[in-house]
Amino acid sequence: MPERDPTRPAVPESRTVPKHVGRNWAIWLVPIVAALAGVWVAVTRIMSEGPTITLRFDTAEGLEAGKTKIHYNGVEVGTIDTIRLSDDHQSVVTTAQMAPKTEDFLVEGTQFWVVKARISGANVSGLGTLLSGSYIGMEIGTSKKAQRDFTALKNPPIVTGDVPGRFFLLTTPSLGSLDQGTPIYFRQLKVGEVASYELAKDGHALTIKVFVNAPYDQYVNPDTRFWNASGIDVSLGANGLDVRTQSLLSILIGGIAFETPPNEPALPPAEANTTYTLFDSRSEAFKLPPRDPQPYLLVFDESVRGLTAGAPVEFRGIPIGEVVSIEAQLDAKTFKFSAPVTIDLDAQRLGVHLENLPPGADLKTLRKELIDRLVAGGVRAQLRSGNILTGAQYVSFDIFPDADPVTVDWSKSPVRLPTIPGDLETLEARVNKIIKKIDELPLKEIGQDVRKAIVELDKTLAATRTTLDNADKLIRPDSLLGAELGSTLDEVKRAARGLRVLADYLERHPEALIRGKTGDSK
Amino acid sequence: MSAAATTALEMGLMTCEACGLLSQPAAGEHEGRCPRCDEHVHFRKPDSINRTWAFLIGAAICYVPANLLPVLKTTTAQGTDTDTILQGVVLLWSPTGWPLSILVLIASIMIPSAKILALAYLLIGVQRGAKTGQRQRVRMFRIVQFIGRWSMVDVFVDTFTAALVQLQPLMSIEPASGLFFFAAVVVLTMLAVESFDPRLIWDTSLEPAALPMEARHA
Structure with missing residues (x-):
C-alpha cells in the first residue's frame, strides 16, 4: 500500500469489508473443463468411427465424396470419404468410412452396388434416389473371413438375401429382348426373374442365369422346356387362328416361360444350376427331338426359290427332318443347272424304332435296308409349296408308284436320294402343254367356216320368217279359218252335250238299250 | 511533473x-x-493476469474442436450433411460468392484466433514488464475489446438458421457440437478481455527512474 500523499484533496474512503478470501485457483477450472470437454468429444468421435473400407467401382457416376451413403436394409452404415481414379485410370477407387460395429458385415462375399433409379419395363426401383441422389446398397456375405477391399457390382443383384428358390442356367444363341429382371412365367404366372447373363468363353452362345422362386422351382425337372415368350405366337392351323402369349407385359418387354411335359412317372425336381436350352418358341420347345438324323442329298433341277435352310422335310405331312443347306451347281458341259439340297432326315420318325435293335443287328445296315426299300417302293422327294402367300417351299417325300425305278448309290456321302419334279413344275408343264395346243389350233380356217355358216344361217332364218308369217295369217282370229274353226267347235260342243244326255239316260234306264226309249210315266 | x-x-x-x-x-x-x-x-482488477490466462487457455482449447467439429447439421431428403466452418468457407467459395466466403473466413476463423493471440501477446508483455510500445499494445487491446461484441454473430446466425429452417421432413438444420465450442471460444475470449486490466500495461513504468521520457507524455 503506497504512502498517502498529504497534498491531494480529500477523497472519500471506501467502505471496509472483511477481506474476501479469494479462491484464485478456481478460475483454472475454466480451461480444465474446456480441455475435458474437448477430450470427451474427441474420444466419442474416435469411438464412433468404424472401419475404413476400399470400394472399387467402374464409374463414379452418382457418387460424391462425403455425401454418398452406404445403406444396408435402409440403415445408413457408412459414407464415401474419398473418390479417386485407380492407378491404371480404368476404375474408380473410393474409401468409405463405416459406422462402428460394422466389422461383422465386412467379410468375404459382402457385395456393394450403386442404387440408382431404374426404370425398366418390368419394374421401377430406386425412385427415392431421384430426389436423394444415388446411394450404395450392400448385401452381407456369409463368410467369417474379414475383408476391407471390395469391388462393387455393376448391377444390383436381383435376388438379395435369403429369398428361397433356385438358379437355373439357360443357353441361347442370342439374347433377344431379354435383360436382367426379365420375368419368368410358369402357366402365365410370374415365378422368377433373369438374374444375369454372360457370354460363353468361346463367344458362340450366351448363358442366362434365371432365378425361379420357391415354391415354383419344384416344377422344374430335368424334362422341363424353357422358351422365349417374348411377343405373340400366332399360328394358323386347321383349327383356325391360334394366338398364344404369356401376358401383355411379356409382349412389351419379353419374357421366358417354362413348362414341364407330363411325365410318367413324375421326374424329381431338377438340381440347382441345371443347364437347359432356351427355345425360340413353345412349339419348338415341344418339338420332338431328332433321334437319328442323317444327312442326305437331293438334287432338284427346278427353281428352289422359297426353300430355305430349316425348311421342313415331311413324309405325307409328318415332319421327318429339315433342310440343312441349299447350293447351286452348274454343269459346264451340258449347261444344265441344278440345286443340290442337303437335308437331315430322321428315318426313325417314320415310326421305325431302330433303337430296339434285335441283338447282332447293325443300325447302319438296317437304315440302308429301310431307305432302299422305300426308294424301291416309289418314295421320291418333291418340292412343294407350303405357303401360297409367301411362296415358301418344303421338301415332301411321297410314294409315286409310277416313278422310274432308281437304285440308291450308297458309296457317296451324303447319299443322294431320288427326286421328281414338284407340284408347281408339273402344273407349269401342263399349262405349257395346253397353251401349245391352243397355239396349234387352225383358228383362221375355223373363222372362215364359221362365217360361211353364218351366211347360211341368215338365209335359213329369212325362210323361217316367211313360214311363220303364213302360219300367222291362218290362225289370226278374223281369218276364214278361224271362223270356220269356231263354228265347227260349236257343233262338236252340241254333239258332246247330246252324248252326255244319252249317257245319263242310259245310266238311269239301262233297259232302254233293249226296249228303246219308253214314254216317261211321270 | x-x-x-x-x-x-x-x-x-x-x-x-x-x-x-x-x-x-x-x-x-x-x-x-x-x-x-x-x-x-x-x-487493479483482482488476479487479472491469472484469470485472463485461464480464460484464454480455455478459449484456445475450445478453438480446436470449434473448427474441427461440424457447426451445422443439415437434414434434407438427400440425407444428413454436417458442415464445419471451414467446409462452409469452401462451400461459399465461388466466382461470385468469394467475398462472403472471405467474410466468413475472417469473422469465424481469423478473428477468434487473432483475439487469442493478441491477448496472449498482451499478457506476456505485461508479465515480462515490457516498457516499450505500450500505446500500440493498448490500441490493440481496444480493438480486441471492440471486436469482441461482434463475435457472437456467427453463433446468432447459426441459431437463427436452425430455428427458421425447420421444414420437416424436407429439410431441417440443427446446430452441431462444433457450435457449442465456437460459442465457448467467443464467450471465453470476451471474459478474458473483460478480466484483463489494460492499466497493467502502464504499471510496468511505475519506477519513474526507469521510464523513458517520451512515454511519460501520454
Missing part, C-alpha cells in the same frame, strides 16, 4: 468501475466497497 507520477495507484486512490467515484481505502484496510454504489473497488 511526470504523468507517471500521478497514477491513482501511486496516490493510493481507486476508481469505482461501476459509478466512477474515486475513493481510497481506510487506513490500514483492504480495498473494500465503493462508498457511493457499494460496488467492490480495486486498485
